[in-house]
Amino acid sequence: MSQLNPKVGFVSLGCPKALVDSERILTQLRAEGYDIVPSYDSADVVVVNTCGFIDSAVTESLDAIGEAMNENGKVIVTGCLGKRPEEIRKAYPDVLAVSGPQDYQSVMEAVHAALPPKHDPFVDLVPDYGIKLTPRHYAYLKISEGCNHHCSFCIIPSMRGKLVSRPVDDVLREAERLVRGGVKELLVVSQDTSAYGVDVKYAERMWRDKAYQTRMKSLCEGLSELDAWTRMHYVYPYPHVDDVVPLMAENRILPYLDIPFQHASPRILKLMKRPGAVDKTLERVQRWRQLCPDITVRSTFIVGFPGETEAEFEELLSFLDEAQLDRVGAFAYSPVTGATANDLPGAVPDEVKQERLARFMARQAEISAARLEAKIGTVQQCLVDAIEDGIAVARSKADAPEIDGLVHIQNADEARLQVGQFVNVEITESDEHDLYGDALIEENPARKLLDLKVL
Numbered sequence: 001m002s003q004l005n006p007k008v009g010f011v012s013l014g015c016p017k018a019l020v021d022s023e024r025i026l027t028q029l030r031a032e033g034y035d036i037v038p039s040y041d042s043a044d045v046v047v048v049n050t051c052g053f054i055d056s057a058v059t060e061s062l063d064a065i066g067e068a069m070n071e072n073g074k075v076i077v078t079g080c081l082g083k084r085p086e087e088i089r090k091a092y093p094d095v096l097a098v099s100g101p102q103d104y105q106s107v108m109e110a111v112h113a114a115l116p117p118k119h120d121p122f123v124d125l126v127p128d129y130g131i132k133l134t135p136r137h138y139a140y141l142k143i144s145e146g147c148n149h150h151c152s153f154c155i156i157p158s159m160r161g162k163l164v165s166r167p168v169d170d171v172l173r174e175a176e177r178l179v180r181g182g183v184k185e186l187l188v189v190s191q192d193t194s195a196y197g198v199d200v201k202y203a204e205r206m207w208r209d210k211a212y213q214t215r216m217k218s219l220c221e222g223l224s225e226l227d228a229w230t231r232m233h234y235v236y237p238y239p240h241v242d243d244v245v246p247l248m249a250e251n252r253i254l255p256y257l258d259i260p261f262q263h264a265s266p267r268i269l270k271l272m273k274r275p276g277a278v279d280k281t282l283e284r285v286q287r288w289r290q291l292c293p294d295i296t297v298r299s300t301f302i303v304g305f306p307g308e309t310e311a312e313f314e315e316l317l318s319f320l321d322e323a324q325l326d327r328v329g330a331f332a333y334s335p336v337t338g339a340t341a342n343d344l345p346g347a348v349p350d351e352v353k354q355e356r357l358a359r360f361m362a363r364q365a366e367i368s369a370a371r372l373e374a375k376i377g378t379v380q381q382c383l384v385d386a387i388e389d390g391i392a393v394a395r396s397k398a399d400a401p402e403i404d405g406l407v408h409i410q411n412a413d414e415a416r417l418q419v420g421q422f423v424n425v426e427i428t429e430s431d432e433h434d435l436y437g438d439a440l441i442e443e444n445p446a447r448k449l450l451d452l453k454v455l
Contacts (some may be wrong), residue, residue: 006115009043009072011064012133014051016189016233018079018101019133020142022049025107027076027130032108032117036131040071042043045096045114047107047412051353052081054334063093076110078103083159094346101160119224135385137420138185138401139178141170143219145193148198152273152341153302153333156191165197168214170204172222184383184420185229187400188219192238197227217243224252229383231400233258237275237284242291249292254397257288261299264319265312268305271344278319285323296398299329303360304335304353307346317363324372327404328364333355365432372405372430379440382407382425384417385390392417394425396435405433 008029012022025047026036037043046068050061061081065377068075069092077088085098097110132139146161147154175186190196197203197214204211208225212218216232216242224229230253233240237259262270264278268337275281288295303313315445320328332353335342348356382394385401392412399405409417409425417423429436 005033005035005118006038006426007042007044007139008047008111008115009037009040009068011046011048011068013049013061013064014053014057014079014284016187017142017191018049018051020140020189021079021130023133025049025104028104028108029111030131034111034115034117040068043072043074045074045111046072046141047076047078047111050077050079050081052079052084053156054331054336055156056334058087058337062088062091064096074114076107076114078107078154080159094312103216104405111388122319134401135419136182137383137385138187139183139224141171141175141178141186141188142166142190143188143193143196146201148195149192150273152271152344153305153336153339155336156337158338160191162194163195163199165200165214167200167203167205168197168212168219168222169207169448170283171219172207172212173221175226175228179226179228182420184222185231186226187231188223188232189233192236193232193234194238194241217247220244220247220253229254229397231256231258231453233400235259237261237281239284242284242287245295248295255292255295256298256397257295258298258400261319262302263305263316265308265315266299268308268312271301271307271341272305280321282322285325293365294397295394296326297323297399297406298329299325300329300331301332301360302331303356306341306344306348308333308348308356310383315417317360320360320363320437322365324367324371327368329403330357330360330364350416368405369432372432372435373447375427375435376429376430380407380425380427380435382409382423384409384412384419384421384423386419387412387417392423392439394423396425405435407435407437409437410441411438411441415441 012019046066051057065077075095076097077095080101082100088098096114099106126153143163144163146163147157148163164401194216196216200214202213203214204213212222235257248254262272262274265443285297380396384392384394386393390413392409393410394407396407407425424439424440426440427435427437
């Protein structure tokens with residue numbers, strides 16, 4: 001591309017759903033002839049895609065805007081924090097424009113106003129799968145926007161609106177393009193994956209001459225036709241999730257469920273406006289394991305929610321002991337601006353929140369260590385993410401990128417492993433979070449792979 005092309009710097013913050021938004025904006029920018037540059041001083045304008053979910057994310061977003069203003073001065077702000085423009089303009093009144101999440105048109109209009117394109121859209125082409133911010137071998141697949149729930153600790157619906165499901169054929173075609181472009185793992189994301197299609201009454205669409213409903217199970221069936229791992233995130237524990245687990249047992253999609261349980265006290269769950277049948281939740285987890293013994297169940301929890309007593313926190317610890325979840329994340333409650341939970345009585349002191357969080361993570365570390373130790377001596381199929389100093393950093397079917405553990409392959413050089421390669425690994429050691437092992441060389445003969453990079 002010509003050196004005269006206008007140059008845009010881009011900062012992407014927040015969750016995978018925001019990352020998908022960034023990818024779509026970057027794809028449009030490249031399609032219109034803009035160069036994407038990695039530094040402030042080489043950029044003609046900077047776009048900052050913000051997060052606004054919790055206080056720490058707001059602070060990070062405001063700091064990123066401030067850094068871009070100081071280093072460049074021409075800044076366009078979008079994303080979740082953009083739903084609170086008054087907060088942004090109070091701190092930085094000279095930003096060029098502010099827009100909310102998934103408002104791609106407003107971002108492009110702001111870029112055009114600040115930096116008109118200089119290109120021929122019929123010459124400056126991009127790959128049919130667009131611009132990706134993830135490594136070449138995996139990609140996030142966003143199936144819907146918004147959420148119909150009213151969890152008291154969350155403000156996402158006020159930022160992203162009610163549930164809007166993408167047509168299932170559009171999702172499957174996008175997945176097909178990604179796999180054709182070299183993606184080996186599809187990570188399905190939304191605000192509530194198990195609610196997919198409710199808003200469109202599970203409308204039926206055609207893909208590859210076959211009818212598919214806009215429904216989680218049907219989507220999984222379609223994705224299973226592609227030559228890639230499929231990993232499900234942000235699934236609510238509804239009864240119909242049981243219908244998807246047999247697909248995992250048949251190795252059609254990954255035996256992995258990311259389910260945000262949030263708590264285990266019925267009273268706290270009610271205050272959170274979350275499903276509160278803890279006994280049924282435990283029964284469902286056990287049923288999933290009966291249907292698919294290799295299933296990995298991941299979840300997140302909030303400790304220190306307003307009104308949480310020591311006894312209710314102990315209920316949460318007991319739930320951990322009983323559920324024996326494979327992967328767990330936890331947060332100390334953060335009073336996000338606009339969340340109705342902030343008005344509840346019985347705010348838990350910060351020092352108590354942090355003490356409970358430490359106890360929670362210590363308990364889960366014991367569970368995780370025991371479950372990982374049980375994998376010593378097994379052979380795990382892994383996907384290589386990186387190679388550093390002769391050791392391959394990979395993930396098994398049980399590990400999502402950035403949030404779960406890793407598999408460290410000790411003989412990467414001997415096995416001649418490459419990033420993006422599937423490999424069978426014999427597990428020899430473990431700790432609280434990660435596995436260690438050796439690639440089975442005889443099952444993975446060295447082969448030269450093209451390492452094409454999308455610029």
